[in-house]
Amino acid sequence: MNPESKQALIDYLITMADDELILGHRNSEWCGHAPILEEDIAFANIALDEIGHAIVWYELAADLQGEEREAYANHMVYFRDVRDYRNTQLVELPKGDWAFTMLRQYLFDQFEMMRLEKLAQSSYAPFAEAATKIRTEEIYHLRHTQAWARRLGLGTEESHRRMQAALNDLWPYALALCEPSNRAELLTQGGYIPDSRALKTAWLEQVTAYLGEVGLAIPTDSSNLPLSRTHHTEHLGQLLSDLQQVARLDPMAKW
Amino acid sequence: MYGATVEPIEDIRTDAEKLAGFEARIARGEKIEPGDWMPDEYRRQLIRMISQHAHSEVVGMLPEGAFITRAPNLRRKLILIAKVQDEAGHGQYLYHAAETLGATREEMLDALLSGKAKYSSIFNYPTLSWADMGAIGWLVDGAAILNQTMLARCSYGPYARAMVRICAEENFHRRQGQDIVITLALGTPEQKAMMQDSINRWWWPTLMMFGPHDTDSSNSAVLIRWGIKTKTNDELRQAFVDQTAPELMALGLTIPDPDLHYDAATEHWHFGEINWDEFWNVVKGNGPCNAERMTARRQAHEDGLWVREAMAAYTEKYQS
Numbered sequence: 001m002n003p004e005s006k007q008a009l010i011d012y013l014i015t016m017a018d019d020e021l022i023l024g025h026r027n028s029e030w031c032g033h034a035p036i037l038e039e040d041i042a043f044a045n046i047a048l049d050e051i052g053h054a055i056v057w058y059e060l061a062a063d064l065q066g067e068e069r070e071a072y073a074n075h076m077v078y079f080r081d082v083r084d085y086r087n088t089q090l091v092e093l094p095k096g097d098w099a100f101t102m103l104r105q106y107l108f109d110q111f112e113m114m115r116l117e118k119l120a121q122s123s124y125a126p127f128a129e130a131a132t133k134i135r136t137e138e139i140y141h142l143r144h145t146q147a148w149a150r151r152l153g154l155g156t157e158e159s160h161r162r163m164q165a166a167l168n169d170l171w172p173y174a175l176a177l178c179e180p181s182n183r184a185e186l187l188t189q190g191g192y193i194p195d196s197r198a199l200k201t202a203w204l205e206q207v208t209a210y211l212g213e214v215g216l217a218i219p220t221d222s223s224n225l226p227l228s229r230t231h232h233t234e235h236l237g238q239l240l241s242d243l244q245q246v247a248r249l250d251p252m253a254k255w
Numbered sequence: 256m257y258g259a260t261v262e263p264i265e266d267i268r269t270d271a272e273k274l275a276g277f278e279a280r281i282a283r284g285e286k287i288e289p290g291d292w293m294p295d296e297y298r299r300q301l302i303r304m305i306s307q308h309a310h311s312e313v314v315g316m317l318p319e320g321a322f323i324t325r326a327p328n329l330r331r332k333l334i335l336i337a338k339v340q341d342e343a344g345h346g347q348y349l350y351h352a353a354e355t356l357g358a359t360r361e362e363m364l365d366a367l368l369s370g371k372a373k374y375s376s377i378f379n380y381p382t383l384s385w386a387d388m389g390a391i392g393w394l395v396d397g398a399a400i401l402n403q404t405m406l407a408r409c410s411y412g413p414y415a416r417a418m419v420r421i422c423a424e425e426n427f428h429r430r431q432g433q434d435i436v437i438t439l440a441l442g443t444p445e446q447k448a449m450m451q452d453s454i455n456r457w458w459w460p461t462l463m464m465f466g467p468h469d470t471d472s473s474n475s476a477v478l479i480r481w482g483i484k485t486k487t488n489d490e491l492r493q494a495f496v497d498q499t500a501p502e503l504m505a506l507g508l509t510i511p512d513p514d515l516h517y518d519a520a521t522e523h524w525h526f527g528e529i530n531w532d533e534f535w536n537v538v539k540g541n542g543p544c545n546a547e548r549m550t551a552r553r554q555a556h557e558d559g560l561w562v563r564e565a566m567a568a569y570t571e572k573y574q575s
């Protein structure tokens with residue numbers, strides 16, 4: 001791998017890791033507050049998995065740089081500030097209600113699933129291996145969030161109204177998931193990652209069809225938000241001050 | 256079970272005969288199962304205890320859950336999420352065990368949210384620092400294990416079996432707590448101070464978890480007679496102090512009890528008197544976090560109402 005591709009791949013891994021970390025963080029906020037006890041269990045599990053996936057991607061990025069895995073992952077999570085995070089705004093938005101949370105998770109899971117299917121064939125073997133493993137967990141997530149989207153989309157008038165409102169709010173942010181990262185072309189040419197345009201088309205087709213089936217309409221008049229991963233909302237700063245609070249009390253300490 | 260078509264044979268024994276038979280079974284160490292005859296008081300006591308225990312697991316998610324987002328490294332974060340998730344699972348098994356006695360989840364939740372049912376008063380104390388995750392895991396889960404190991408041998412089959420499963424996980428909780436305490440106690444001066452402060456706050460409330468002195472516990476005698484409890488509150492409390500006090504002290508931590516000392520004659524650690532006014536005050540709902548905990552549970556329940564309605568409506572429309 002040439003140095004330029006290597007750096008691009010590291011950047012790409014970090015965008016993936018940051019998305020999963022921040023989404024897992026938001027999900028973990030439900031623990032103890034879910035609408036039914038069964039979801040305190042199931043949704044905590046999804047939070048655990050997403051944070052687990054983030055760790056896998058940080059560790060692959062560590063390997064590419066010859067860094068020690070655990071120390072690198074912790075450094076990336078606890079000692080970067082807002083300006084260095086590369087997650088999409090989609091995942092940093094506050095957890096909202098159960099409709100917002102579930103729909104965000106569905107949109108993300110569907111994207112992640114399709115991307116993992118392609119990454120399982122990556123020409124970078126560690127990437128392919130990790131994607132194959134993670135995919136088995138995502139099958140379960142997707143089944144879970146699809147079932148919730150269906151129940152809430154078709155349940156009561158109120159649940160439908162909340163889901164449509166959530167979709168209207170989430171949609172422009174969700175589109176940003178599909179935006180190619182830095183020098184993605186280079187990585188696609190090398191067979192490391194799937195083509196982002198093709199992935200976007202496939203994802204759009206899939207979620208439009210499924211959400212239609214559960215009675216939800218994709219908004220057509222979305223305003224143009226800045227989609228770049230270098231821009232964040234104020235929510236990320238608040239999230240990080242919570243996430244990093246204890247770790248930064250004493251940076252020399254082991255916890 | 257021989258299948259639904261077989262009529263149950265009518266039990267023609269008098270209540271006194273049934274009671275004698277029931278007590279003889281307990282004396283032989285047999286397990287009582289859901290369909291078996293049991294005195295109403297046995298059923299009532301079990302529903303009270305098991306649902307209280309379930310509520311404790313559920314409310315117990317809150318103080319530690321509040322630190323999930325703040326866990327200081329990724330490994331600790333994953334462990335803490337898994338632990339809090341386990342507590343939800345314990346709540347679930349226990350609600351099921353209480354359901355075998357005829358209680359419903361709705362009734363039990365109503366009793367909790369209306370303030371009628373109690374839960375372990377330990378969860379009415381605040382979590383103020385990361386060190387509290389260590390203290391809760393080691394002390395609180397450790398104390399719970401002593402109680403639950405006893406209950407794993409109790410006379411009611413479904414409760415005993417739920418406890419066996421739960422205890423295995425509680426041991427993992429205790430170990431992760433101990434690991435945090437050791438790390439902080441041997442860490443930087445700031446970490447040590449944080450750990451000491453946490454022990455200062457959690458030690459006495461943990462001792463209170465075992466309940467009032469046996470002489471002041473209205474339920475103890477009947478619970479022991481029917482094999483629900485096999486040890487008294489004071490016996491369990493003493494076992495806890497004997498086990499935990501020397502281990503904490505070996506780490507250089509101080510236990511906030513000037514009377515605490517090893518008594519060579521009894522071979523037990525002697526400890527000072529619990530502040531029973533504080534205990535009863537917290538039990539009655541006036542502890543530092545009673546109101547917060549109940550508000551959080553009610554909030555989750557109210558916010559979840561439309562979700563549960565949608566689930567029910569969906570099932571009715573599409574799955575019946």
Ligand SMILES: [Fe+2]
Nearest residue numbers: 020050053112
């Ligand atoms: Fe994931």
Ligand SMILES: [Fe+2]
Nearest residue numbers: 312341342345
């Ligand atoms: Fe538990």
Ligand SMILES: [Fe+2]
Nearest residue numbers: 342396425428
């Ligand atoms: Fe526990």
